[in-house]
Amino acid sequence: MICLDTDIIISYLDELDPNHQTAVELLSGIRGRRVVSWLTIVELSSVYSRAGMESPAALALYSIEKVGAELVDLDMETVIREALKLSSRLRLKTLDLLHISASLQAGCRFFMTLDKEIRKASDEIGKMGIRII
Secondary structure, eight states, X not given: OXXXXXXXXXXXXXXXSTXXXXXXXXXXXXXXXXXXXXXXXXXXXXXXXXXXXXXXXXXXXXXXXXXXXXXXXXXXXXXXXXXXXXXXXXXXXXXXXXXXXXXXHHTOSEEEOOOHHHHHTHHHHHTTTOEXX
């Protein structure tokens, strides 16, 4: 299973995004089940609402569909508790810790992101069984 970071989804859908082509190539180059958590839905909805778009939650769900991903339902309290445990080990921002924790809880073997900080931590994340792509 491949967990998609929010930045991949936004860059893929926004043809004017400077990382659009990279996101297209990354997504077209992978096979396997693509998943996101509710955290991604909330983050996308926030981005869309701040951009003044109508129906941001519906647009977030549509975005997930457009990238061929499915929503996995996780116990978010467990995700948060595990992110707390990871904080000193990974030293990432809160949302990044939550995304990695959610990926672990979902049983993902891969996490696709454009985030530079997560990429810097890829060796340590790899020791947990998730390969950063």
